[in-house]
Amino acid sequence: MAITQVNVSQFRNITNAKLNPEPGVNLLLGKNGSGKTSLLEAIHFLGLGRSFRSHLTKRVIQYEQDAFTLFAKFMHQGSETPLGLRKSKNGDTVLKIAGEKAERLSQLAELLPLQLIHPEGYSLLTGGPKGRRSFIDWGVFHVEPSFFPQWLRIKRLLKQRNMALKTAKSYRDIAYWDVELSSRCLQLTAFRRDYLTQLGSEILTTAADFLPEFEFHLDFFQGWDKTKDLPSYLEQNFERDRALGYTSIGPHKADLRIKVAGVPVADVLSRGQLKLLVCALRLAQGKYHNGVSDNKCIFLLDDFTSELDSEKQLPLAKHIAESGAQVFITAIERERVEELFGQKIKVFHVEHGNVSEL
Numbered sequence: 345m346a347i348t349q350v351n352v353s354q355f356r357n358i359t360n361a362k363l364n365p366e367p368g369v370n371l372l373l374g375k376n377g378s379g380k381t382s383l384l385e386a387i388h389f390l391g392l393g394r395s396f397r398s399h400l401t402k403r404v405i406q407y408e409q410d411a412f413t414l415f416a417k418f419m420h421q422g423s424e425t426p427l428g429l430r431k432s433k434n435g436d437t438v439l440k441i442a443g444e445k446a447e448r449l450s451q452l453a454e455l456l457p458l459q460l461i462h463p464e465g466y467s468l469l470t471g472g473p474k475g476r477r478s479f480i481d482w483g484v485f486h487v488e489p490s491f492f493p494q495w496l497r498i499k500r501l502l503k504q505r506n507m508a509l510k511t512a513k514s515y516r517d518i519a520y521w522d523v524e525l526s527s528r529c530l531q532l533t534a535f536r537r538d539y540l541t542q543l544g545s546e547i548l549t550t551a552a553d554f555l556p557e558f559e560f561h562l563d564f565f566q567g568w569d570k571t572k573d574l575p576s577y578l579e580q581n582f583e584r585d586r587a588l589g590y591t592s593i594g595p596h597k598a599d600l601r602i603k604v605a606g607v608p609v610a611d612v613l614s615r616g617q618l619k620l621l622v623c624a625l626r627l628a629q630g631k632y633h634n635g636v637s638d639n640k641c642i643f644l645l646d647d648f649t650s651e652l653d654s655e656k657q658l659p660l661a662k663h664i665a666e667s668g669a670q671v672f673i674t675a676i677e678r679e680r681v682e683e684l685f686g687q688k689i690k691v692f693h694v695e696h697g698n699v700s701e702l
């Protein structure tokens with residue numbers, strides 16, 4: 345799985361750019377503010393249908409323009425597949441996959457699995473559980489085809505249940521929702537648990553390469569007390585949920601808790617150490633994915649040479665090389681990246697939003 349062509353139009357400071365990346369290491373080289381991260385962000389958009397820097401589309405559309413357009417070709421199941429995405433300020437989205445109009449942005453994630461390592465990525469560990477749930481679900485989504493429809497159905501059932509809670513006089517008024525909800529929640533939770541059981545050892549060995557001084561403990565919180573039977577626990581929580589106006593237990597509350605000596609990592613690790621741990625999590629997930637899927641994951645590394653000290657850059661380069669994945673790296677200077685990844689690097693020079701191949 346590799347991107348063979350990317351065209352970017354009216355995206356941040358990039359008016360028009362075309363790249364033909366290598367299946368291996370691609371370096372996006374340029375001065376501060378030249379547009380390196382914007383290119384990475386455009387590739388991220390193609391893989392996930394959203395930015396990693398802003399949730400507002402209008403922020404990434406070039407100033408004074410109405411829309412951005414992205415186009416890519418990538419190798420998929422032995423043939424080159426085209427992909428196009430256009431997003432407008434008025435909210436319109438046009439997505440085309442292999443020449444056909446596609447309805448859901450989630451189809452992008454199926455086609456282009458991406459792992460991003462960037463300077464603000466440590467919020468995965470310092471922020472709320474939502475980011476960590478997405479981390480787990482990224483992996484489950486790619487290995488378990490029935491995960492996504494299951495999750496969509498659960499979200500719908502929860503919405504209906506929450507609406508019903510507002511008018512319910514007794515538990516009998518919402519019991520109807522809980523039969524289907526419970527069985528689906530249990531199945532989804534089993535998917536997550538199985539996936540984390542597989543991924544856990546990959547995470548721990550990768551983390552030991554970056555932070556050998558710590559012994560990490562991973563704990564999957566499924567979203568409710570695991571000793572409780574979900575259907576009866578939902579019933580027990582009825583009064584509380586009614587008072588809150590929403591369902592307070594379930595897989596929508598799940599979390600991946602990572603601790604050192606019983607303490608959450610966010611409370612003990614330095615910011616640099618948190619960044620290293622997030623690197624380890626993303627690398628482990630990408631490597632695990634590449635071991636079980638034919639649709640190989642692509643790594644996007646934003647500015648890691650100025651973010652990680654030189655000793656810690658080594659395990660990062662080692663794991664990327666081992667994964668055999670395509671990688672896009674932004675940097676201000678090329679020497680260190682060449683030292684780490686060898687000479688077989690394709691270099692693109694970025695200057696004032698213009699991209700040229702060196």
Ligand SMILES: Nc1ncnc2c1ncn2[C@@H]1O[C@H](COP(=O)(O)OP(=O)(O)OP(=O)(O)O)[C@@H](O)[C@H]1O
Binds near residue numbers: 355356383404674676
């Ligand atoms: N919507 C937009 N339209 C046009 N230009 C924009 C837009 N949003 C941001 N910019 C500008 O795009 C430029 C490129 O930003 P980018 O973050 O890609 O730079 P970079 O090369 O990664 O820099 P650094 O090395 O400093 O991180 C910046 O000058 C920024 O002000």
